[in-house]
Amino acid sequence: MKKRSRGKNLSSAEKASQAIDEALRENRKSRGTREEVLILGAPGSGKTTLMRQLRIIYDPYTEREREDFKPYIRSSVLHALRQLDLLLPAETPSILKILDSSPTETLVLTEAITTLIHDWWSRPDIQNTSSHLSLDPSTMHFLDRILPIAAEDYLPSDTDILFCHIDPSPALVQLDIPFSEETRYRPFLHCTCVRQSLRSIHQWLPIFGEISHAIFVFNLNHHDDVEDTRKTFDLWECIYSSRFTRFAHIYLIVNRPSTFASKLTRHPLNSTYPDAEPDISPAAAEAFLLRRFAERDYSGRSSWGIPRWTVDLMDTEGVRVIMRNLMDELVQTRLVTVCGL
Ligand SMILES: Nc1nc2c(ncn2[C@@H]2O[C@H](COP(=O)(O)OP(=O)(O)OP(=O)(O)O)[C@@H](O)[C@H]2O)c(=O)[nH]1
Numbered sequence: 001m002k003k004r005s006r007g008k009n010l011s012s013a014e015k016a017s018q019a020i021d022e023a024l025r026e027n028r029k030s031r032g033t034r035e036e037v038l039i040l041g042a043p044g045s046g047k048t049t050l051m052r053q054l055r056i057i058y059d060p061y062t063e064r065e066r067e068d069f070k071p072y073i074r075s076s077v078l079h080a081l082r083q084l085d086l087l088l089p090a091e092t093p094s095i096l097k098i099l100d101s102s103p104t105e106t107l108v109l110t111e112a113i114t115t116l117i118h119d120w121w122s123r124p125d126i127q128n129t130s131s132h133l134s135l136d137p138s139t140m141h142f143l144d145r146i147l148p149i150a151a152e153d154y155l156p157s158d159t160d161i162l163f164c165h166i167d168p169s170p171a172l173v174q175l176d177i178p179f180s181e182e183t184r185y186r187p188f189l190h191c192t193c194v195r196q197s198l199r200s201i202h203q204w205l206p207i208f209g210e211i212s213h214a215i216f217v218f219n220l221n222h223h224d225d226v227e228d229t230r231k232t233f234d235l236w237e238c239i240y241s242s243r244f245t246r247f248a249h250i251y252l253i254v255n256r257p258s259t260f261a262s263k264l265t266r267h268p269l270n271s272t273y274p275d276a277e278p279d280i281s282p283a284a285a286e287a288f289l290l291r292r293f294a295e296r297d298y299s300g301r302s303s304w305g306i307p308r309w310t311v312d313l314m315d316t317e318g319v320r321v322i323m324r325n326l327m328d329e330l331v332q333t334r335l336v337t338v339c340g341l
C-alpha cells in the first residue's frame, strides 16, 4: 500500500525509479512553464514599442528605471526640434537658430531654453503650419510636454517612455510575461527582441535554434515607401522560409491602423502597388497588404492561417487585449501539439 512510507529502505531500483520520476516531473514543469517568443519585424515597425507596452502592462517601470530614461527623453526633445526644423518652411522662424544649438548633441533644459521652446511652439503660425505636416506623433508629444519634462521633479510617464527614442536601440531586450488566467497549463512567455535587419538575420536567427513562437510586427504606415515595404516582405519571407522557424507558430501584429486611414487619402495604395484597386477602403487596403504575406509564403506549409491582430501599439488597453488573445491562441496550439486535439 503506502510504499513511500518505507522511506530509507528503498531498493536501489526503486531509488533510481524515483529519481527518474522526479527528473521527468521537473522536465515537464520547465517545459510547461516557459514558452520562447521572438519579436520580429522590419526596422521602425514597432518592436521596441511593443516590448515597452509589455513592460507597462506586465511589469511596470520602476522609479529608478524611469530616471534612467530622462537623458533619452531630453535627446528625444532635441530630435523633435530637429525634425520640425527640417520640415517647416524656410519663412517660419527656426527654433534651432533661436536656440543657437544646432550643432549641440545634448539639450540642457534650463528655464530660459524651456521658455524659448514653449513660446515658439505655442505660436499660432508654428501650430498652424505644423498641423499640416506629417509629423511623427512623438514630435508633437515631446513639444506639447516641454514644461513638465523640464520640471525639477519630472519622472517620465508611460507615454513618454513609449515615445522615447534611444539611438542605437539596445542589441537585445528580454522580458518574461506571466499568464494571468487561471488555467492548469500556465506558462509564461519569454519574449526576446533582437536589433535586426535583413542583413544580420542569418547571423542571429540560428542562435535561437528551432523557434517555437514568433510575433512579426507589421507597420501599415510604411505602405507608401516602396523600399520599406520591400524590406518588410523580404524579411518576412526570409523568416518564414527559414529552417529554424519550420515548427514555429507565427503571429502577426499589424499596427498603426488609425494613421493608415488618413495616410491612404494622401498616398493611395495604387500609387505604390499599381495592381491595387483605386480608392479602396482602409479595411480593403489592409487586406490587400496582408495578402502580400501569404504570397511570399514559399515554405510549402500546408495552410496559411496565421493568427493576426490589428492594434495601435500606443494603445495600452488594445495591446493588453491582443496579448490575451495571443496567449489563448498559444494555449490552443500547444494543446493541439501536445495532445493532438
Ligand atoms: N502612433 C504610433 N506610433 C508607433 C506605433 N508603432 C510604432 N510607432 C512609432 O514608430 C517609431 C518606430 O517604432 P519602434 O518601436 O522604435 O520600432 P522598431 O521596430 O523597434 O525599430 P528599430 O529598432 O529601428 O528596428 C517610434 O517613433 C514609435 O513611437 C503605433 O502603433 N502607433
Ligand SMILES: [Mg+2]
Residues within 6 Å of the ligand: 047, 048, 049, 169
Ligand atoms: Mg527597436
